Amino acid sequence: MVRAPARVIGSVSRRARGVRTSADEASRDGDGAWAVFGLGNPGKKFDGTKHNVGFDVIDVLASALGVEVTAKKHAALVGTWASGDARAVLVKPQTFMNLSGKSVRAIMRAHKIPKSRVVIVYDDLETNLGEIRLKVSGTHGGHNGIRSIIDDAMGGARDFARVKVGIGRPKSDDVPVYEYVLSKFDVDDADKMRDAVADAVEAVRAVLTENRFEDVMMRVNTKFAPKKxxxxxxxxxxxxxxxxxxxxxxxxxxxxxxxxxxxxxxxxKKPQQPRQEELAESAAGPK
Incomplete structure (x- = not known):
């Protein structure tokens, strides 16, 4: 008689009873709710700052979908949306930026959402101001919110969807990055950011309705690709x-x-002048 490990027997038993395992959830394509997290810092003094662009995207997206992101759960403000078979949880973590992962982890557990159905929206220094980029994996790139999500919510995994809203780098090398990201946009940059937020909202909304992050990513990144x-x-x-x-x-x-x-x-060609020796020989006559 062949004996199987207890964990294998338990997994088979759960599947036979129709209970989904976490591996099942991660492998299912297009099944289940999405969780969209916009990163930022809580408090009035941070409203409108570059580091709170993720909050701005959630606010505009929620308004477009007719959702109120006001329920206080798991150290976050939460709102839920459903349309037909499409469902999503919209989240604004209320931890400070460098602890975002703790709230993300709690929401994922509470709503049973695998990392394959998570979308993180945040500000990005390396993306040109006013542009957006979509990615399905990558490092934290120095962003403390993404660093916390990788460490505290994803167990070190980096393969989760991101919508990066470009804020660009400081125009002067004398401005420290931490001061720059906590500052507000000037008038010209604010106009560009309104367009960028609108583009990010359109991209996330397409992900929720089409249920395919990669397809939307290809379209958006092609749109913002550098022109040759x-x-x-x-x-x-x-x-x-x-x-x-x-x-x-x-x-x-x-x-x-x-x-x-x-x-x-x-x-x-001009006729070549005879050399001096040839003239001398000519004058001497035939030998």
Whole structure:
């Protein structure tokens, strides 16, 4: 008789009873609710700062979907949305940025959401201001919120979906990054960010309705891909050349003569002058 490990028997037993394991949930494509987390810092003084762009996206998305993100659960403000078979939990963690992972982990456990159904929206220094990028994995890139999510919510795993909203880097090297991300946008940058937030909302909404993050990612990243600059064309060589000859008569009148020739026209070579030795030999006569 072959004996199987207890954990294998337990897994088979649970599946036979119709109970989903975490491995099942992670492997299912397009089944279950999404959890969309917008990262930021709680408190009025952080409203409108660059580090709170994730909150801004959740606020605009919730308004577009007719959802109130006001329920206080698991150290977060939470709202739920459903339309047909599509479902989502919209979340604004109320821990400070560097502890975001604790709230993300609690929400994932409470709503039984695998990391394959998680979308994190946050500000990104390495993306041009006003642009967005979608990714399905990657390092934290120095972002403390993403660092916390990798360590505290994902058990070190990096393969979860992200929507990066570009805030660019400080325009001056004298401005520390921590001051920059906690500052508000100036007038010109604020206009660009409103467009970027709208683009991020459209992207997340497409993920929720189409149920395919990778397809939306391809479209969005193609839209914001750097435009290839074609090298300037080399000027074509002229097919003809113009030769100008000037003559002056005894009354000092100048007459110009234009001679148009093809560029491949062979110039008539001047007769080669005999060398001095040849002249001397010629003068001496035949030997």
């Amino acid at each position: 600059v074609k090298p300037p064309k080399k000027p074509k060589a002229p097919k003809e050349r113009v030769f100008v000859t000037a003559t002056v008569d005894e009354n000092e009148h100048v007459e110009l003569t234009l001679d148009v020739r093809p560029t491949n026209h062979a110039h008539q």
